[in-house]
Amino acid sequence: MQYTTLGKSGVRISRLSMGCGRLPENDDESTALIHRAVETGINFFETATFYCNNLCLEKTGMGLKGLRDKVMVQVKVGTEMDSTADSFRREMESQFKRLQIDRADFFQFGWLAWERMPIVLKKGGPLEGVRKFMDEGLIRHIGFTGHDTPENFIKILETGLFESMTVSYNILSRSYEKTIARAQELGVGVIIMNPVGGGMLGHPSAVLSKLEARDDSTTPATALRFVLANPGVSTANSGMANLAQLEENLAAVETASTLTAADHEQMRKILDEYKSLGDSFCTGCKYCMPCPHGVDIPANFNLYNYHKVYEFTDWANSQYAGMKSECRADRCTDCGECEPKCPQKLPIRKQLKQVHALFGKTSS
Ligand code: SF4
Numbered sequence: 415m416q417y418t419t420l421g422k423s424g425v426r427i428s429r430l431s432m433g434c435g436r437l438p439e440n441d442d443e444s445t446a447l448i449h450r451a452v453e454t455g456i457n458f459f460e461t462a463t464f465y466c467n468n469l470c471l472e473k474t475g476m477g478l479k480g481l482r483d484k485v486m487v488q489v490k491v492g493t494e495m496d497s498t499a500d501s502f503r504r505e506m507e508s509q510f511k512r513l514q515i516d517r518a519d520f521f522q523f524g525w526l527a528w529e530r531m532p533i534v535l536k537k538g539g540p541l542e543g544v545r546k547f548m549d550e551g552l553i554r555h556i557g558f559t560g561h562d563t564p565e566n567f568i569k570i571l572e573t574g575l576f577e578s579m580t581v582s583y584n585i586l587s588r589s590y591e592k593t594i595a596r597a598q599e600l601g602v603g604v605i606i607m608n609p610v611g612g613g614m615l616g617h618p619s620a621v622l623s624k625l626e627a628r629d630d631s632t633t634p635a636t637a638l639r640f641v642l643a644n645p646g647v648s649t650a651n652s653g654m655a656n657l658a659q660l661e662e663n664l665a666a667v668e669t670a671s672t673l674t675a676a677d678h679e680q681m682r683k684i685l686d687e688y689k690s691l692g693d694s695f696c697t698g699c700k701y702c703m704p705c706p707h708g709v710d711i712p713a714n715f716n717l718y719n720y721h722k723v724y725e726f727t728d729w730a731n732s733q734y735a736g737m738k739s740e741c742r743a744d745r746c747t748d749c750g751e752c753e754p755k756c757p758q759k760l761p762i763r764k765q766l767k768q769v770h771a772l773f774g775k776t777s778s
């Protein structure tokens with residue numbers, strides 16, 4: 415395993431880290447995956463209460479039993495309008511209990527946005543609660559994550575309050591590139607979520623295989639190497655769901671150092687040529703769901719992505735024709751309820767119309 419320093423925190427972190435949001439449903443398999451991850455040198459585990467059908471903390475705690483001193487665990491708490499130091503304390507204590515740990519190495523303010531900073535900073539507010547936890551030795555480092563605009567994240571970085579930042583970044587979604595560069599300047603460690611596009615880049619793509627001049631490149635490996643070749647990135651936090659994905663990611667990370675900053679620049683230039691791939695990309699996060707009118711928004715966009723990215727147009731057409739009619743894009747009533755919930759700020763209604771215009775011809 416390769417390691418790097420996570421910004422000014424000074425912590426040595428594995429370049430591949432474990433997002434615990436896609437652990438297998440079966441507890442034995444989940445524990446085996448965590449054990450193998452630790453065995454390979456992965457030393458950073460990222461958790462959130464609602465992952466894995468709200469069982470992420472229990473599953474991670476179960477898997478890390480007896481291994482706690484070998485790894486670092488990150489917890490996160492979101493800031494609501496009425497959040498206080500006490501509510502944060504209660505939530506962190508509850509998360510520790512569910513994880514079966516008595517302290518966390520990293521804490522991040524989850525789903526943070528610039529407009530929420532006054533709540534974080536208020537007297538008796540969340541930051542005060544988190545700092546008290548630090549004073550008591552229950553947390554070592556503070557960071558933030560979320561889906562606010564790249565510009566607003568730069569403003570949050572420039573407060574100087576945080577040692578780490580987690581953002582979404584991958585070959586298909588590069589909107590935080592300037593934010594990552596600013597974090598590097600400020601010595602803030604950068605943890606990348608969705609390095610393989612929420613699993614989307616786990617599939618082969620003739621288009622993306624052109625990015626690297628190597629015979630053994632696969633789309634997920636190229637995707638991971640691309641992320642890690644960014645000099646501002648500390649670790650790719652991949653939500654791995656099985657041992658095969660873990661081994662594939664490990665192999666890619668082992669070869670990541672063969673890519674230089676110049677190679678990364680070259681890849682970015684090629685991606686710019688395919689600009690349409692990098693924009694308007696649905697990661698399948700499902701934050702927009704449920705749609706009150708039954709439209710399965712991510713399923714429709716998944717087909718659109720396959721068509722757009724991989725040119726699997728015939729396959730996408732047949733899948734659309736086979737989709738339950740009540741879930742299809744043409745059932746959208748234009749109510750607009752979903753769009754404010756989309757972290758990618760996608761024009762969902764407009765894109766659903768494009769999906770139906772593309773695939774609707776062959777479906778009844
Ligand atoms: S705009 Fe369309 S897809 Fe979005 S919530 Fe309304 S009906 Fe559903």
Ligand code: SF4
Binds near residue numbers: 711712
């Ligand atoms: S449309 Fe937006 S919110 Fe919905 S799944 Fe895609 S990225 Fe997530």
